[in-house]
Amino acid sequence: MAIYSIKDLEKLCGIKAHTLRIWEQRYSLIQPQRTKTNIRYYQDSDLQFLLHIALLNRNGFKISKIAKMSRQEISERVADISEIDIQSDNQLDALTLSMIEMDDSKFNRIINTNINQIGFEETIIKVIYPFLEKLNVLWLTGSIKPIQENFITLLIRQKIIVAIDQLPETKRTGQNFIIYLPEGENDELSLQLMHYLLKKRNFNTINLGKNISVHDLIDAHQICKPDYIYTMVSESYSDQPVKNYVDALSKRFPNCKILLSGYQIATQKIQSDKNIQVLNSLDETVSLLDNLSS
Numbered sequence: 001m002a003i004y005s006i007k008d009l010e011k012l013c014g015i016k017a018h019t020l021r022i023w024e025q026r027y028s029l030i031q032p033q034r035t036k037t038n039i040r041y042y043q044d045s046d047l048q049f050l051l052h053i054a055l056l057n058r059n060g061f062k063i064s065k066i067a068k069m070s071r072q073e074i075s076e077r078v079a080d081i082s083e084i085d086i087q088s089d090n091q092l093d094a095l096t097l098s099m100i101e102m103d104d105s106k107f108n109r110i111i112n113t114n115i116n117q118i119g120f121e122e123t124i125i126k127v128i129y130p131f132l133e134k135l136n137v138l139w140l141t142g143s144i145k146p147i148q149e150n151f152i153t154l155l156i157r158q159k160i161i162v163a164i165d166q167l168p169e170t171k172r173t174g175q176n177f178i179i180y181l182p183e184g185e186n187d188e189l190s191l192q193l194m195h196y197l198l199k200k201r202n203f204n205t206i207n208l209g210k211n212i213s214v215h216d217l218i219d220a221h222q223i224c225k226p227d228y229i230y231t232m233v234s235e236s237y238s239d240q241p242v243k244n245y246v247d248a249l250s251k252r253f254p255n256c257k258i259l260l261s262g263y264q265i266a267t268q269k270i271q272s273d274k275n276i277q278v279l280n281s282l283d284e285t286v287s288l289l290d291n292l293s294s
Helices: 006-013 017-027 043-056 070-083 088-101 105-119 121-139 147-168 186-199 214-224 241-253 262-269 282-294
Strands: 176-180 205-206 226-233 257-260 276-278
Touching: 006 017, 006 043, 006 176, 043 070, 043 088, 088 105, 088 121, 088 147, 105 121, 105 147, 105 214, 147 186, 176 186, 176 214, 186 205, 186 226, 186 276, 186 282, 205 257, 214 226, 214 241, 241 276, 257 262
Parallel strands: 176 205, 176 226, 226 257, 257 276
Antiparallel strands: none
């Protein structure tokens, strides 16, 4: 059983702590437990219930009306909204619920509804990627458990792999790409997303996976002779200049365009120069790939 602070609930539900306290006092929607030092804490069932309430409230239900509804009625209304409404905020709320409850059926309904209505790439851009950004914040703040993150990332990974496999096998005539994660990096989901975006645009793409050393990259470069090398640096190089690694790539592969993204690249403010190009957002990445493919 997990224990949540009111600040955890604020991050997970998107409702200010001050508002949550008012809801407690005025409508008795939930009653927090208290430690021996009188500090509020909440349990899994409280979190799930508040996520339901927050979703209804954002969809026009007044809190006074929600307070009069039974828990079963609240759950039914949430299920209806999650399945028929593809507004961004609703999708993030519903996906967060599916993660917290470890409900793969709910996750699949949400994602499949989006894919059927707007296609897989738009589902990546408008639903999955914003959810991954939220997931990263929740993980960094300790608001979710590792097992919940593993559960949801595995489901997303499966969707992306299936989507990649379903792309038509045509003769690749575009530029050659190598994509990989350096040693110490583990964000395979973002790498898989990049693989999908490249393959859909008919680029020749070699996905080397994670924990790739510079020596491994040299071997792959000699075999594949890529025009572009793409990587992300988010978890490693937090205690040392990432510029040293970037400079090494630039020197080793002078005839390749090096595309970089990730938290450390952004926060350490790596500049785009010589054969280095920094991609600061998914929109920027998609725009670059569209320009190259055209």
